[in-house]
Amino acid sequence: MKNVSIDTITQAVLSYYSDSTDPRFMFVLKALIEHLHAFAKETELTHEEWIRGLQFLYDAGQISTPERNEFVLASDVTGLSSLIDMLGSQHEGTSSSVLGPFHIAGAPEQAYGADLKRDNAGATVLVTGRVSDLEGRALNGAVIEMWQTADNGLYSNQDEAQPDYNLRLTTSVGEDGRYAFTTVRPAPYKVPDDGPVGEMLKATGRNAWRPSHLHFIVTAPGKRALVTEVFPSDDPYIDRDAVFGVREDLIMEYQQKTDLSDLPPGLEVGEDVTLPWYRVDFDFVLVDD
Numbered sequence: 317m318k319n320v321s322i323d324t325i326t327q328a329v330l331s332y333y334s335d336s337t338d339p340r341f342m343f344v345l346k347a348l349i350e351h352l353h354a355f356a357k358e359t360e361l362t363h364e365e366w367i368r369g370l371q372f373l374y375d376a377g378q379i380s381t382p383e384r385n386e387f388v389l390a391s392d393v394t395g396l397s398s399l400i401d402m403l404g405s406q407h408e409g410t411s412s413s414v415l416g417p418f419h420i421a422g423a424p425e426q427a428y429g430a431d432l433k434r435d436n437a438g439a440t441v442l443v444t445g446r447v448s449d450l451e452g453r454a455l456n457g458a459v460i461e462m463w464q465t466a467d468n469g470l471y472s473n474q475d476e477a478q479p480d481y482n483l484r485l486t487t488s489v490g491e492d493g494r495y496a497f498t499t500v501r502p503a504p505y506k507v508p509d510d511g512p513v514g515e516m517l518k519a520t521g522r523n524a525w526r527p528s529h530l531h532f533i534v535t536a537p538g539k540r541a542l543v544t545e546v547f548p549s550d551d552p553y554i555d556r557d558a559v560f561g562v563r564e565d566l567i568m569e570y571q572q573k574t575d576l577s578d579l580p581p582g583l584e585v586g587e588d589v590t591l592p593w594y595r596v597d598f599d600f601v602l603v604d605d
Contacts, residue, residue: 326353375512383473388417389513392559393522401543408450409603411563413545416531418471423461423484430497431584432483437467438500440585440593441570446493447534447600454493455602458536461486462497465528469505498585501570501594502528504551507558517558524558527551532600539602546598571595 320328329349336342355361376386391397397414405412433440447458463484465471472482483502489495509517509524517524529545547554549567572594576587 322357326350329353372512372516379511383417384508385417386508386511386513389507389511390516393507393513393517395560398560407540407603409540409601410534410542410544410599411565412543413561413563413566414559415543416545418473419461419463419531419533420473420481420484423463423481423486426485426487426497427584428487428490428494428496429583429585430485430487432485432497432499433585436483436500440589441499441501441596442496442579442583442593443499443530443596443598444494444496444580445598445600447489447495447536447602448493449539449602449604454491455489455536455539456491456493458489458493458534458539458600458602459486460489460495460600461531461533463531464499464502465505467500467503469503496580496583498583498589499530501548502530504528504553522558523553523556525553525556526559527553527557527562529561530596534600534602536602538605540605542600542602544600546596568596568598571597 326349330346333342333346356366359365376390380386388397392414401412401414443462447455447460449455461484463471466475466478466483468475470478472478472480472484483499485497487495487497504525504527506524507526508514514524527547528551529547531545532542534542534544544566545561546566546568547557547562548570550570554562554567572592574592576589576591576593578595579587579589579593
């Protein structure tokens with residue numbers, strides 16, 4: 317096009333995309349182009365800044381591996397991942413939150429009351445609660461996946477010293493909708509900051525820390541799958557999560573206990589628990605698919 321200019325280039329580009337069998341793809345692509353062009357105009361983006369941005373993308377690709385995706389991390393720390401979660405879960409059920417990069421499918425199926433603590437360092441924590449629908453009816457047969465860091469702030473697929481599937485489980489709830497397992501309190505940890513995303517965090521004076529949390533995926537027939545994480549109210553990073561995953565309804569309390577008689581029946585660990593131990597109660601509410 318001989319007459320392309322600052323004022324006409326956006327429409328010139330969009331005119332090349334008039335044919336598609338996927339209307340939604342075309343809608344998103346055209347909106348992306350419009351916003352990118354508007355961003356460049358608004359900021360009067362220079363060649364040097366544009367090249368620096370391209371270098372960031374190149375570096376993110378170079379450092380990414382099957383175990384680490386720097387583009388996902390960039391999405392997380394800019395709040396885009398959490399924004400998309402919130403846009404997709406505008407309902408009255410339990411809020412969703414980011415999946416994170418450390419989920420492993422196929423965690424061993426374990427019964428109600430399973431013990432995950434075993435030889436892991438830290439005090440025993442009982443995590444228990446109920447899975448229900450919006451009307452409060454128990455969702456018999458709902459399946460829960462849970463994964464977390466150890467006391468050192470590392471997941472099992474980051475730490476060669478941890479056995480496979482350490483501090484991970486899959487469990488099904490019963491007719492009453494209840495679940496329970498014992499574990500240890502996870503530690504806060506830093507998102508990877510040794511790559512281009514870390515450079516961006518440092519350049520903007522931001523911290524790379526995440527508050528400690530338990531990850532969950534909760535599913536039940538006919539219900540929308542819930543991907544979420546639960547955070548303790550007393551964590552020092554609860555209001556400074558590097559990936560913006562905290563929601564008001566995802567905050568829980570660690571209740572300190574000193575009496576073994578407060579342990580519910582049916583726990584694999586029995587009464588082989590050091591004092592003090594801690595209890596977390598957290599219920600999940602699923603919505604229709």
